[in-house]
Amino acid sequence: MSTRLRTFETRGPVDPTRNYVVPRTEEIADLVQRIKDGRYIVIFAPRQTGKTTFFRWALDALVASDDAYVPIKLNFETCKNLSQEAFYSRLKKTIRKELEKVLLARRHTALQQFLEDYAITCHSSMISFFEQLGDYLKNSRLTIIIDEFDGIHQSVVSDFLHALRDIYLSEEPNRCPYSVGIVGVKSITQLNYDRSISPFNIQDEFALSNFTVSQVRTLLGQYTEEVGQAFAPPVIDNLHKQTAGQPFLVNRIAQILTHDRSETISLAHFESAHQQILNEQNVHFSHLTTNIRRHPRFETLLMDICSYDAGIPFNIRNEFISELVTYGVLKAGSDGFCEIANPIYQYCIVQTFQPLFNGLER
Known part of the structure; x- marks a missing residue:
């Protein structure tokens, strides 16, 4: 009898007997x-x-x-x-x-x-x-x-x-x-x-922090050890860069990357998976868009962060910044200014608030 392979879980609590896990x-x-x-x-x-x-x-x-x-x-x-x-x-x-x-x-x-x-x-x-x-x-x-x-x-x-x-x-x-x-x-x-x-x-x-790049490497390494399919080193680095280690995003991209076990997972495979997750709808993105629509002030704040070079100082005592940090949308950048938590969220935020027409068509 063949042993059932473990999976990358995105829908709830993980079980080391059924899922690849980050031990923490x-x-x-x-x-x-x-x-x-x-x-x-x-x-x-x-x-x-x-x-x-x-x-x-x-x-x-x-x-x-x-x-x-x-x-x-x-x-x-x-x-x-x-x-x-x-x-x-x-x-x-x-x-x-x-x-x-x-x-x-x-x-x-x-x-x-x-x-x-x-x-x-x-x-x-x-x-x-x-x-x-x-x-x-x-x-x-x-x-x-x-x-x-x-x-x-x-x-x-x-x-x-x-x-x-x-x-x-x-x-x-x-x-x-x-x-x-x-x-x-x-x-x-x-x-x-x-x-x-x-x-x-x-x-x-x-x-509870997001996964570090080392933890992402450990997570994907369990899959490689079990299945034999390797990840090209740039894949892991890019995966962490685009997700900032957010657990759902890491596991979802891993799901996409491992649906075909025929060859080493390359940077081209990652780029394809990255494009797929950017354009899909799932419960996680629904939570994200629901949270960022909670207050009209969020749209102005987030689009200013996404669109302008001047920067908005990170102030955790500001009610709106604090709440967006709580939802995992914002973080403090190394320069002391607000940053969107990861590039995938930034793409979703721009897609959520960007007008379908900019007015010039008329």
Whole structure:
């Protein structure tokens, strides 16, 4: 029976048994150490940069290094329209389900009655819940990762973060939860809808970066080792240059390049694949164009960056620049001016806002 070859994944979490992957070993070690230090961490990065896969691997690495940790995963993606009561009810059910999975695997059943009986109805009762939960867990350290945190309703977010802050600032040596990771597109400061001082100013920010050229080389090297088809050296350098290591773009171009396994992948093959991705429509580009159309000011700002030589100074405190950085559209150039994150995005931005006619035809 032939062994099925792995693939380059662009549609969701990656699995090393099915997909070619970038291990992100150093980044995982960094996050695991922050969890062990008891940090409350904000992990933010644009969509389709591998956040979900990353924190799953980090939790696996955490447990493998020390089984005193009890990791659970929450997801707020579908919570945006929930009332406070419905939100906390759902939160309690999810925590119970996650804890039972972990603790039953460890043959720890003393918590079951407590988890069945306790009701979380607001941020205050959530604090009491975690205090009692800590008594049950004893020397075990609860670690919570919350994915898609942006989905939390604005009427809930402030009190929820205040509650986490109160727990973090408690003097308990083994507080519960011991460490919290908030995963989302936006940073916490951008979730302060009332523009007040952040209730989560104890945060330790962790920005998940794009792939380096070395990581891209590792990713494509796995394919070459498995299949035997090589990439000409300029291909890898050009791929990274055009994508700036953005994970979706790297994997999508790799998909295009490897559909034919008959010869070494040359620069001509890359140029053809590059042209194909520039002219295709996919979910990633739909997200990009949706984000850059969110505010009329974005069009002026982006087209000025694309079209003029004078340059716009990079100022992360500017509301519009900050939001476009969050969406992965802008970055700071080495000269201190704004740059579009990668040449492929720049092409898409110009295509999105460029008029079909420039007026001269009339």
